[in-house]
Amino acid sequence: MRRLLAAGVLLLTMGGCGVVDVTGDFTAGSDDTGGSSQGTRTDDRGSASMDGVGTAARRDGGVEPGVLKGRVVDANGRPIQGALIVADNQMVYNSNLMAPTDADGYYRIQTPGPFTFHATGQVTRQMNGQEFATDLMPDDDNPFAGPSGAIRNFTLKLDGKKPGGQGHVGGMVIFYLNSTDPNDPDSFLQDEGVTLTLRPEGPLLDGSAGETITRKAERGGDGSGLYGVPIARYRISADYQGRPLRVKAQGGSDFAASVVADFRTVMSGIYRIDLELSL
Structure with missing residues (x-):
């Protein structure tokens, strides 16, 4: 001893x-x-x-x-x-x-x-x-x-899950969805019906050329969106079950068909993009 x-x-x-x-x-x-x-x-x-x-x-x-x-x-x-x-x-x-x-x-x-x-x-x-x-x-x-x-x-x-269930490599793209459907005020939109498309605007973090990512949203501990996304600058668009959604950066002033966004640092090693979506 x-x-x-x-x-x-x-x-x-x-x-x-x-x-x-x-x-x-x-x-x-x-x-x-x-x-x-x-x-x-x-x-x-x-x-x-x-x-x-x-x-x-x-x-x-x-x-x-x-x-x-x-x-x-x-x-x-x-x-x-x-x-x-x-x-x-x-x-x-x-x-x-x-x-x-x-x-x-x-x-x-x-x-x-x-x-x-x-x-x-x-x-x-x-x-x-x-x-x-x-x-x-x-x-x-x-x-x-x-x-x-x-x-x-x-x-x-640049993407995927970390060993031992310790989260994901890369960043997360999290959204808030306005659940109102202007065509049917009695129905409510569900996050799982959202598909996000991310097109790289430049190289990925390791200098390689990225590919367009199109994935359905998933729910996670930080909210609904995409997890394990390679770090890069992206042009992001979205749809709800095939219907185009309007997009803006969280806190932004105007919705548009797409938005260009960079990841921000939440804390060391944790990066995210926050969006607002609406029909």
Whole structure:
């Protein structure tokens, strides 16, 4: 028990405010190619300097004891530089370890002490004057023992569901529907009768060309609309069981046949477009 407490104090001391940037060996050593590789160090100001992280991460002879490593790619298999990988210490509060990926998408983090870690990743991109942080999808979401080490590869996906029922990747398009039918004042329109069409006005968040999305609305915890929509600027139109609906941004002044809208940030990693619809 004393040994565990001492290790916890050591790790917290390493972490300072609770987050440590650790990407590679802290003593010079030889990699598999015979060269020297030290990994990324953090200087007194907390900034990281890259010195061989790619070489260290590419030592792919299986799992290394005491090391979390892997690679981050996009949906087309292209490497992603600058993604942030976090090894979350499951036993000591607020003492995560973190590292960025190099130009080839590789990262490497030492996982010292008798602790259990869970690996997560995030990449941040700029679009239309806004910043979007997107969670990366792991090939293995299980925790691992720090002394044993692990390989965790990640993929940047723009839509779909997150593992473990933790919501959706991408953004949500939520609407408020005026339930009045001018042709039949005694009937009420139902949200499930709405179909939304989203046409990209420019590239998606990863720079790829998007496709037109046409989907029926679904009810979710945040309201009725579409969930798991790739982040982009869209021209949005809608219909109710084949009848065109008028559309406007929530709080906007005028309805129109379609509206161009950007996602807004609700909180880190959660983005939405809010609309009003009416016959």
